[in-house]
Amino acid sequence: MSDRYTQFANSPLGRMLIKNLGLPAPLNLDRFQAGEPVINGAVLLGAAPGAVLTAGIARTLKNIQAEVHSYAQDQVVKTAKEAGLGVKVWNPEVDTEQKFKALVFDASGITRSDDLVQVYHFFHPVMRKLVESSRIIILGLPPEACTTPRQATAQRALEGFTRSLGKEVKKGGAAQLVYVAQDADKQAESTLRFFLSPRSAYVSAQVVRISASNTEAALDWNKPLAGKVALVTGASRGIGEAIAKTLARDGAHVVGLDIPALSDDLRVVTSMIGGSALALDITAGDAPAKIADYLKSNHGGVDIIVHNAGVTRDKTLANMTQQQWDMVMNINLCSEERINDELLAQNVIRENGRVICVSSISGIAGNMGQSNYGMSKAGVIGMVQSMAPLLYAKNITINAVAPGFIETAMTAAIPFAIREAGRRMNSMSQGGLPIDVAETIAWYASPASAGVNGNIVRVCGQSLIGA
Ligand code: NAP
Numbered sequence: 001m002s003d004r005y006t007q008f009a010n011s012p013l014g015r016m017l018i019k020n021l022g023l024p025a026p027l028n029l030d031r032f033q034a035g036e037p038v039i040n041g042a043v044l045l046g047a048a049p050g051a052v053l054t055a056g057i058a059r060t061l062k063n064i065q066a067e068v069h070s071y072a073q074d075q076v077v078k079t080a081k082e083a084g085l086g087v088k089v090w091n092p093e094v095d096t097e098q099k100f101k102a103l104v105f106d107a108s109g110i111t112r113s114d115d116l117v118q119v120y121h122f123f124h125p126v127m128r129k130l131v132e133s134s135r136i137i138i139l140g141l142p143p144e145a146c147t148t149p150r151q152a153t154a155q156r157a158l159e160g161f162t163r164s165l166g167k168e169v170k171k172g173g174a175a176q177l178v179y180v181a182q183d184a185d186k187q188a189e190s191t192l193r194f195f196l197s198p199r200s201a202y203v204s205a206q207v208v209r210i211s212a213s214n215t216e217a218a219l220d221w222n223k224p225l226a227g228k229v230a231l232v233t234g235a236s237r238g239i240g241e242a243i244a245k246t247l248a249r250d251g252a253h254v255v256g257l258d259i260p261a262l263s264d265d266l267r268v269v270t271s272m273i274g275g276s277a278l279a280l281d282i283t284a285g286d287a288p289a290k291i292a293d294y295l296k297s298n299h300g301g302v303d304i305i306v307h308n309a310g311v312t313r314d315k316t317l318a319n320m321t322q323q324q325w326d327m328v329m330n331i332n333l334c335s336e337e338r339i340n341d342e343l344l345a346q347n348v349i350r351e352n353g354r355v356i357c358v359s360s361i362s363g364i365a366g367n368m369g370q371s372n373y374g375m376s377k378a379g380v381i382g383m384v385q386s387m388a389p390l391l392y393a394k395n396i397t398i399n400a401v402a403p404g405f406i407e408t409a410m411t412a413a414i415p416f417a418i419r420e421a422g423r424r425m426n427s428m429s430q431g432g433l434p435i436d437v438a439e440t441i442a443w444y445a446s447p448a449s450a451g452v453n454g455n456i457v458r459v460c461g462q463s464l465i466g467a
Pocket of ligand 1: 234
């Protein structure tokens with residue numbers, strides 16, 4: 001699906017007209033290309049006094065060979081040095097030409113609201129020094145785990161700051177808040193890599209929680225899913241096709257699933273990626289047992305389940321038939337629950353396994369004419385949140401993405417005016433691509449993301465809908 005306005009906005013004439021008329025100016029976002037480093041450009045690292053996450057951040061920055069700068073902050077320079085990371089000291093008054101691709105601030109040391117001014121001191125001098133598609137990451141402690149109300153208040157305040165900065169950063173930039181639980185700093189690397197890189201192109205203003213985990217995966221970051229088996233439902237086209245291709249790119253053997261009527265399209269996708277095709281309707285009574293049998297007999301189990309298949313049947317509730325209601329609920333939510341139950345009952349999901357669901361911002365904000373769809377997608381969020389602690393005990397994680405407007409056949413069918421509004425009403429003034437959802441799922445799927453559990457991450461360019 002082509003977005004002609006974004007193409008025009010990136011032409012010389014379009015740029016000039018859009019600037020003069022004050023129209024939204026969507027930028028061609030940086031997206032990951034094979035062989036590229038995690039980040040292309042300088043990183044400014046800072047920390048509030050007493051911060052406890054800086055050493056872990058420094059290890060990651062060292063591992064990705066980032067060019068790192070800091071203000072003349074002894075604590076940051078010393079901690080980085082101990083982690084083996086070289087840091088150049090930057091004086092904004094002297095080196096006025098320096099530009100940054102990413103800003104990373106460790107706010108974990110902030111224990112009271114008076115000290116939130118540390119956030120101002122770090123970000124204020126550098127906000128005009130950002131290049132296109134920049135990355136801002138603030139790290140803090142989960143408010144619910146703080147020891148005093150004042151500390152919890154200050155840490156919670158970071159959320160409003162991050163979401164506001166996401167709206168200010170412009171030029172395709174993004175801002176995220178990562179809460180890291182006690183003893184979980186070793187689990188933060190996959191998340192830092194994801195948010196620093198162009199893989200998170202269309203993700204902004206998200207709050208992610210990292211919990212402690214005993215699983216420490218040694219992996220090749222270029223092929224993190226090597227040796228893993230992934231089941232992707234609705235894999236014949238759209239977002240599901242992008243997920244299947246992305247997980248295969250990362251080394252997984254992908255079992256693509258779609259309805260029998262689409263089995264030819266499905267085979268085209270799975271043969272391109274050396275995967276296998278499983279044609280069945282997930283709502284069929286025997287589907288959960290058939291999926292479990294297939295995965296056990298062909299692969300001895302499964303590592304990653306991606307519940308992507310989904311449909312819309314939009315009508316206001318007064319005009320909606322029960323058939324439209326039942327169909328959406330059954331495909332989008334009830335069948336996912338039945339498949340999970342069966343795979344768990346038969347122990348088909350292996351150690352350090354992943355269950356990944358596709359919700360929607362309609363499940364967060366609701367949407368006119370989508371009472372069935374919004375309910376099913378909110379149910380998906382409920383499923384993730386309620387199952388996360390149970391699966392954690394089995395060393396399996398469950399998370400969801402909540403896409404906003406993504407350019408697919410589903411959104412191409414929306415009437416023009418509503419489609420244009422959906423596309424532009426976000427901080428990036430454009431729709432996302434299926435690859436943006438797929439990259440977010442690949443981050444969840446990584447064996448290094450064992451501490452990422454129970455999260456709902458919106459892939460929506462910070463849509464104005466659903467806040
Ligand atoms: P899509 O192009 O319609 O693809 C969905 C796939 O799932 C289709 O191949 C579909 O086949 C298949 N499917 C439907 N019912 C099935 C069943 N009973 N058993 C097996 N497969 C079935 O949709 P998409 O835009 O890629 O969306 C993928 C997911 O993202 C969905 O869960 C959707 O709700 C969610 N999402 C999309 C957007 C967006 O902007 N595109 C935004 C938020 C959330 P059929 O031909 O039968 O439909």
